[in-house]
Amino acid sequence: MSDRVSVLIGAQWGDEGKGRVVDVLAKDADVVVRFQGGANAGHTVVVEGKKHVFHILPSGMLYPGKTCVIGNGLVVDPEQLRNEMEELDPKPEAIGVKLLISYSAHIVMPYHKKLDALAEHARSASGAGPIGTTGRGIGPCYVDKYSRIGIRAEDLVSPKVLEKKLRANVEEKNQILEKIYGAPKLDFNELYELATRWGEFMAPYLGDSTLEIDGAVTSGKSVLFEGAQGTLLDVDHGTYPFVTSSSCVSGGASIGGALGPGRFSRVIGVVKAYCTRVGEGPFPTEDRGVMGDRLRENGAEFGATTGRPRRCGWLDLVALNYAVKVNGIDSIALTKLDVLSGIGNLKVCDAYEINGKKYAAFPNSATIIENARPLYREMPAWDADISGCRRFEDLPEEARGYVRFIEDSASVKVSLIGVGPDREDTILRGF
Ligand code: GDP
Ligand code: IMO
Ligand code: MG
Secondary structure, eight states, rough: OOOOOOEEEESSSOOOOOOHHHHHHHHOSSSEEEEOTTTOOOEEEETEEEEEESSSSSSTTTTTTOOEEEEEEBBBBHHHHHHHHHHHHSSGTTTTTTEEETOOEEEOOOOHHHHHHHHHHHHHHHHTTOOOOOSSSSHHHHHHHTTTTOOBBGGOOOOOHHHHHHHHHHHHHHHHHIIOOOOOOOOOHHHHHHHHHHHHHHGGGGEEEEEEEEHHHHTOOOOEOOOOGGGGGTTSSSSSSSSSSOOOHHHHHHHTTTTOOOOOOEEEEEEEEEEEEEESSSTTBBOOSSHHHHHHHHHOOOOOOTBBBOEOOOEHHHHHHHHHHTTTEEEEEEOOGGGGGGGEEEEEEEEETTTTTEEEEEEOHHHHHHTTTEEEEEEOOOSSSTTTTOOOOGSSSHHHHHHHHHHHHHEEEEEEEESSSTTSSEEEEEO
16 A cells, blocks of 8 residues: 555544654655644654744654645644744754745634633633633634634735734733623733734745645655644534544545545555543543553653643553544554553553443543543563564563553554653554
8 A cells, every 4th residue: 555645643532642652754755734732732843852842833843855734724822832942953944944924824822821721711610611721712713713713824924814803813812801700901902912923923934735735646656644633622523522623534634735635546554552631521441440540650651731731541452442443543653662561561442331231342431431431451460561562572571462452452553652752762563
């Protein structure tokens, strides 16, 4: 199968290690495209011990000569973008990296973050309970996009359009802030000036990502689409309402990256060797005891965006099989296998029991999944440090068995194994 046009997505609840896998695969890609989400993402790449965390920028920004695209499906926080560009080392211009930001990407305004915080607070105070958002204004910005009042990147460089749209937004938001939340009003002039400054900074990068991506694919270049969040945080296919506000599944790449479905060659699902989740919502294999703490400690499971401790638990094959189907995953990149070394009694969940009934398939129903109790299978464990292994054959037999068990359960090949956070800590088995 051609591997020219790949989509890489998270197969769990985010933080599977997408950034580090994109970094490995970007070596052979000409173009790397982010297609959804915003600065709620935190994608970590470690190169020779140096850590880089990408929130908005594609994780291919560290390789010389690449084109990196922020697609139309994103909600871009220009403040965050500027910080990230400033912190980036090496600088894109020094290594010939071209950044292109779609004209049609939406802009996260300060009022989106304010509304995100206020809505969370209101949900906490009411019976609904919070979602545990990252507070990055993601939900409110996508609401404006779908209400057709959102401010797009191109508007930042069209003063008249910006003024008209921003005025209407400020009027609307002030009603909401004042009447629903009793919060202070927004100042139009202040926001207009801020947005104009953002436009000046972003202008050199703005362009038509649809043409760029079509041109790259048509001319036979290798294009890698980088997903953010994960399948179970997808607005349609995740554990709604405890999800993010975008399409994190592979299909999202077609919409947010502007390429027809038939033009993709393969789908890579990034899977952590166990499970984690940040924020609220169902997590059947969560371990709130000693084992959860051990996984968090061994795996350094603290959010790359908010620093929150991640909830931890065993690998959930029921959820993984669902992700394989929803995304059409044809290879798995399995990360953090090293974290399981010496962990003790190793388990995987291969079915749920829900209200006295056994489920082998993931039920995409908020009310059903809420009551899922995991059924576990014990797995042979290993103690050896595997972080130095570079070939599959170097792994202890039990670790190989764990990988093969995942392959058999998901009917998908594990093509890459992460045995440490660094670019080099990777076992490649051929995609
Ligand atoms: P993403 O959001 O999917 O890109 O994942 P994050 O960057 O939020 O979280 C993954 C974390 O695990 C980061 O701290 C990575 O450096 C780290 N990591 C990724 N792969 C491996 C691995 O194979 N082993 C270990 N020990 N750490 C890894
Ligand atoms: P990456 O790309 C893990 C979670 C939040 C919250 C829910 C909604 O690094 O895997 P939002 O701010 O998007 O409205 O929050 O989604 N969430 C993530 N969890 N990794 C992420 O991104 C996430 N992005 C959002 O914790 O539960
Ligand atoms: Mg992350």
